[in-house]
Structure formats: C-alpha cells, structure tokens
Amino acid sequence: MTLLQINYALTIKEHGSMNKAAEHLGISQPTLTNAVQELEKELGMQIFLRTHKGAVPTAEGEEFLQSASQLFRQYELVCEKYINKDIKRKFGVSTQHYTFAVDAFINTVKLYDTLEFDLAIRETETLNVIKDVGSLKSEIGILYISNLNRKLISKLLDEYDLCFTELIKCRAYVYMYCGHPLAKEPSLSLEQLAAYPCLSFEQNGMDGYIFAEEILSENNYPRTIKATDRATMGELLRSLNGYTLCSGILTEMFGRSDYVVVPYREDTENPNSIMQIGYIRKKYASPSEICQTYIGELKKSLLNSTVG
Numbered sequence: 001m002t003l004l005q006i007n008y009a010l011t012i013k014e015h016g017s018m019n020k021a022a023e024h025l026g027i028s029q030p031t032l033t034n035a036v037q038e039l040e041k042e043l044g045m046q047i048f049l050r051t052h053k054g055a056v057p058t059a060e061g062e063e064f065l066q067s068a069s070q071l072f073r074q075y076e077l078v079c080e081k082y083i084n085k086d087i088k089r090k091f092g093v094s095t096q097h098y099t100f101a102v103d104a105f106i107n108t109v110k111l112y113d114t115l116e117f118d119l120a121i122r123e124t125e126t127l128n129v130i131k132d133v134g135s136l137k138s139e140i141g142i143l144y145i146s147n148l149n150r151k152l153i154s155k156l157l158d159e160y161d162l163c164f165t166e167l168i169k170c171r172a173y174v175y176m177y178c179g180h181p182l183a184k185e186p187s188l189s190l191e192q193l194a195a196y197p198c199l200s201f202e203q204n205g206m207d208g209y210i211f212a213e214e215i216l217s218e219n220n221y222p223r224t225i226k227a228t229d230r231a232t233m234g235e236l237l238r239s240l241n242g243y244t245l246c247s248g249i250l251t252e253m254f255g256r257s258d259y260v261v262v263p264y265r266e267d268t269e270n271p272n273s274i275m276q277i278g279y280i281r282k283k284y285a286s287p288s289e290i291c292q293t294y295i296g297e298l299k300k301s302l303l304n305s306t307v308g
Contacts, residue, residue, distance in 0.1 A: 134160030
C-alpha cells in the first residue's frame with residue numbers, strides 16, 4: 001500500500017466518480033482503476049461499489065478511508081513543515097454555533113499573514129465537529145458536554161482518538177430578541193415560554209436531543225422549529241418571538257445584534273443543567289503555533305463576554 005494509492009482512493013471518495021477523480025488527478029481512468037484494484041487486492045476487501053451513479057464506499061471501505069485520511073493528512077502536515085515550505089499551511093476550526101468561536105477565529109486571522117495560510121472555520125452539526133477533527137480536516141473543534149450527552153460524546157471522542165479540554169462551565173439561559181414580550185423578565189420558566197416556538201439547530205436526524213447544541217434538549221417543548229445556520233436562527237428569533245436555550249455567553253458580535261439572554265428558572269420537572277464548553281483535539285498531537293494562538297483568543301473572547 002502506497003501513499004499514492006491512498007491519495008487515489010481518497011480522491012475517488014471526494015468526487016464520487018472514477019471519471020471525475022481521474023480528471024482531477026490528471027491521469028487516465030484505467031490507470032486509476034488499476035491502482036485501486038491493486039490496493040483492494042492487497043487489503044483483501046472491496047473499497048468501492050461501482051454503480052451507475054458512481055463509486056460508493058462499502059462499509060469496510062468507509063472504515064478504511066477514514067483511517068487512511070488521517071494517515072494522509074499527517075503526511076501532508078509533514079510535507080508542509082519540512083519539505084514544501086512554500087505551500088500554504090492549513091488551519092481549520094469546526095464548531096457548534098458559537099459566536100465567541102467566530103470572534104476568536106477573526107482575531108487569530110488578524111495576527112497572521114493570510115498569504116501563508118489556508119484557513120477555514122466550519123459551523124456545523126455536533127457529529128461533524130467530531131468527525132472533522134478526527135479526520136484532521138480541522139485541527140480543533142468547539143462543542144459542549146453535559147450529563148445528558150457525556151457518555152455518548154466521550155465514546156465518540158475515544159473512537160476518533162480525541163481529547164476534550166474545558167474552557168468554561170455555564171448554566172442554561174434563554175436567548176431571545178430584545179423586543180420579545182418576555183425579554184425584560186428577571187428569569188423565565190418553560191411554563192412562561194410555552195406559547196412561543198423553541199428554536200434549535202438541526203442535527204441531520206442523528207439522535208437529535210443527544211447531539212443537540214442546546215442545553216435541556218431532553219425536555220418536551222410544545223412548539224419547535226429547526227434551523228441550520230445562525231443567520232436564519234436570528235431572523236426566526238426576531239420575527240416569530242422564538243427563543244433558544246443555551247449558555248449565558250453574549251459576545252460583542254452577538255450583543256450588537258440586539259439579542260438578550262434571560263436566566264432560565266428551573267422547576268421540579270425541568271431542572272437546570274451544567275454545560276461544559278471546550279475544545280477537542282487529537283490526543284498526543286502537539287498544537288500548531290496558530291492553533292495555540294486560537295486557543296488563547298478563545299479564552300480572551302470568553303473572558304470579555306457576558307457570562308451568566
């Protein structure tokens with residue numbers, strides 16, 4: 001098995017087609033096909049199913065490609081550091097929808113020459129945050145752990161060889177538009193909020209309440225609306241008098257948008273909970289210089305934020 005064969009296989013997965021992969025690689029399709037067949041023969045398994053719709057990884061193939069992508073990314077990192085020093089260095093962040101994570105990314109980028117880096121920030125679903133860091137698509141991920149999701153998230157982190165470092169602990173707060181009828185209340189219970197839609201970020205149908213970004217997702221909400229991005233979420237909060245339950249962190253970026261946080265008031269049936277917000281990285285891997293800078297900016301952003 002060679003790095004060239006691994007690159008070929010990963011390119012096929014990325015493009016979903018032998019033809020498109022061969023075109024991207026600048027080689028003939030027979031050359032690509034022969035290389036993959038030799039790899040499959042050596043591994044003793046079929047990596048791809050050839051269908052009329054393209055090349056689809058088998059279950060075994062998907063597992064192999066996941067491991068291979070980590071190996072190939074490590075190879076790329078070594079090349080970037082020691083061989084191809086003229087190639088842009090890569091730094092990526094995958095995160096749940098946190099404005100403080102975006103603030104920290106912006107402040108980090110300002111400290112570096114963007115001509116030297118290939119930079120990316122990905123606001124995405126919880127499972128994708130874990131997968132992105134596990135496959136080294138991103139060097140660092142931002143998410144939260146609570147008593148509800150701790151067992152499952154910890155299991156996934158172990159599977160992807162990741163570790164979690166806490167940044168801050170928070171209790172539940174209610175996010176809403178400053179013009180909401182309940183925005184000036186000193187605290188809010190679920191009973192008071194029952195007449196308004198509870199908003200949450202969609203999680204691709206994957207055990208929604210376990211992977212949810214919102215705290216207290218296990219509660220029963222009579223009115224619910226899903227969104228996939230922060231801009232849409234903000235418009236729904238403003239236009240529909242919606243609310244969402246999350247941390248009490250209010251960055252300048254979020255505060256300038258005229259939204260407020262109100263303390264959540266627990267009751268016997270709907271207790272409060274603790275969110276541990278932190279970052280995930282590969283175990284035993286030393287953070288790059290820019291990653292260390294980003295972690296420092298995360299801490300600054302949280303320190304300068306209003307935290308309930």
